[in-house]
Amino acid sequence: MEHIIETWFGKIKVNFNEEDLNKIERYVRGKYREYAKDYGYDNNSYLIELKKRCIALAKDKIQEEAAEKDRSIIRAYTILKDLRDNSNTLYEKLLDWYKEHFPELKIERDRMLDIIYRYGGRENILNSNENIFISDKIKKSAENSNGIDLSGEEEVILKELSKTIKHILNLEDILNRYIDEKIGELTPNLSSVFNSRLVSQLIYQANGLKRLAFAPSSKIQVLGAENALFSHLSYGTPPPKHGIIFQHPYIKNAKPKDRGRRSRFLASKIAILARIDYFTGLVKDDLIEKIKKEINE
Amino acid sequence: MERLELLNPKYSKFIAFLHKKKISLDKNAKILYLGAAAGTTVSLFSKIVPNGVIYAVEFSWKPMRKLISLSEDLDNIIPLFFDANKPDEYKQYVELVDLIYEDISQKNQIEIANKNAELFLKDEGLLLTMLKTKSIDSTRNPREVASEEVQRLDTKFNILDIIILNPFYKDHTAIMARYNHKKE
Numbered sequence: 001m002e003h004i005i006e007t008w009f010g011k012i013k014v015n016f017n018e019e020d021l022n023k024i025e026r027y028v029r030g031k032y033r034e035y036a037k038d039y040g041y042d043n044n045s046y047l048i049e050l051k052k053r054c055i056a057l058a059k060d061k062i063q064e065e066a067a068e069k070d071r072s073i074i075r076a077y078t079i080l081k082d083l084r085d086n087s088n089t090l091y092e093k094l095l096d097w098y099k100e101h102f103p104e105l106k107i108e109r110d111r112m113l114d115i116i117y118r119y120g121g122r123e124n125i126l127n128s129n130e131n132i133f134i135s136d137k138i139k140k141s142a143e144n145s146n147g148i149d150l151s152g153e154e155e156v157i158l159k160e161l162s163k164t165i166k167h168i169l170n171l172e173d174i175l176n177r178y179i180d181e182k183i184g185e186l187t188p189n190l191s192s193v194f195n196s197r198l199v200s201q202l203i204y205q206a207n208g209l210k211r212l213a214f215a216p217s218s219k220i221q222v223l224g225a226e227n228a229l230f231s232h233l234s235y236g237t238p239p240p241k242h243g244i245i246f247q248h249p250y251i252k253n254a255k256p257k258d259r260g261r262r263s264r265f266l267a268s269k270i271a272i273l274a275r276i277d278y279f280t281g282l283v284k285d286d287l288i289e290k291i292k293k294e295i296n297e
Numbered sequence: 298m299e300r301l302e303l304l305n306p307k308y309s310k311f312i313a314f315l316h317k318k319k320i321s322l323d324k325n326a327k328i329l330y331l332g333a334a335a336g337t338t339v340s341l342f343s344k345i346v347p348n349g350v351i352y353a354v355e356f357s358w359k360p361m362r363k364l365i366s367l368s369e370d371l372d373n374i375i376p377l378f379f380d381a382n383k384p385d386e387y388k389q390y391v392e393l394v395d396l397i398y399e400d401i402s403q404k405n406q407i408e409i410a411n412k413n414a415e416l417f418l419k420d421e422g423l424l425l426t427m428l429k430t431k432s433i434d435s436t437r438n439p440r441e442v443a444s445e446e447v448q449r450l451d452t453k454f455n456i457l458d459i460i461i462l463n464p465f466y467k468d469h470t471a472i473m474a475r476y477n478h479k480k481e
Contacts, residue, residue: 008390026416026478030393047350051375054390055365058378062358234434 080175087168104141116162120155187277213278221267306465309338313465327394331381332401335363343371399426411451424474431468443470
């Protein structure tokens with residue numbers, strides 16, 4: 001019987017009294033180099049040519065993967081995540097220190113950073129003439145404060161720290177804007193129903209829009225709840241009802257008994273929209289309106 | 298081979314393995330390496346089998362870049378950007394080999410070894426797999442997990458040795474087996 005077997009150097013015809021194709025292929029695979037001689041490859045050039053092919057193939061595939069648009073979104077998102085964690089803990093530590101010196105100062109974060117960066121210690125606040133930054137109330141509490149004194153060295157540290165935190169917050173803003181813009185381009189449908197923070201998190205967890213589009217809605221539902229899911233699969237603990245999608249107010253604000261049902265619904269909608277985004281990229285206005293209406297009801 | 302043992306066993310699992318067990322490889326041996334990563338161990342094999350060839354399979358594009366530049370320097374490395382779980386995709390590039398070396402921390406590591414051996418491993422060929430017991434079950438004793446996993450190896454394999462790579466690699470167990478393809 002004649003068989004045709006595909007190899008990297010071409011299709012070869014072989015004659016065997018054997019039915020099982022796997023066995024024949026295995027036999028031929030043991031003698032690739034002998035067959036390749038007919039195609040003009042000796043022992044040396046066999047490897048050289050094969051390597052050339054394989055490297056070209058791999059380079060093509062790498063290009064494809066690295067060029068996917070969602071890579072940059074995932075990168076930006078991971079940086080943003082780290083920055084957020086760091087800016088929060090750093091700000092807490094800054095406050096912890098500064099409150100020893102001026103416990104009465106209670107204002108929101110951005111203004112707090114501004115004031116520490118600009119003035120440092122209490123005395124400078126008292127001596128300032130800039131009424132825009134320092135209200136009379138703050139001045140009064142600075143006068144009567146019962147905090148400990150700050151040495152010059154410590155003042156420099158706190159000033160520099162607040163400056164650093166301000167820089168980090170600024171970078172967060174830039175990244176947020178970048179992600180918003182890119183997510184809007186990449187997933188026009190998904191991001192018009194859900195906010196970009198949720199969408200970027202989904203893409204990050206699924207490791208790319210392609211994988212999100214190919215994922216079943218049951219997977220999307222528990223994306224981000226991997227620990228709970230695997231402990232369910234291995235030890236039979238209760239299964240997770242929702243992962244990242246819990247952030248959405250539709251689930252977050254629901255009664256506990258409705259949450260499972262709602263997260264199933266939401267996950268199925270995300271699956272539909274992600275597939276439209278991945279395969280067509282066209283905006284489906286009527287579908288978006290319909291889903292928005294269903295969610296708001 | 299003897300001099301390789303002088304290297305730091307933490308450099309590569311293969312050296313840690315050589316510290317525990319001596320094996321010999323022919324200079325012309327062909328090797329199929331699953332999970333080549335950036336090619337640390339691959340470059341060792343390249344020196345062990347100067348006249349042979351190493352088919353290095355890796356499915357992640359970041360280490361693949363390094364592997365490609367390595368293979369441009371060392372003649373006997375063939376980089377294959379494929380999923381080791383789907384050997385059908387790269388079967389037209391690979392010949393029958395004398396050794397399958399597997400170092401992929403996957404849950405179905407043993408099944409992957411079975412599939413690849415069925416297609417690529419010579420009769421009387423050797424399988425060397427670095428089983429990461431933690432990626433199979435992180436809560437149980439590695440020894441237990443390894444002895445259970447060994448049961449899942451194809452019956453065509455003759456198990457020669459099971460070596461725990463303590464203290465160099467705490468989560469890894471090396472399984473060495475000889476292949477007998479004709480066995481039913």
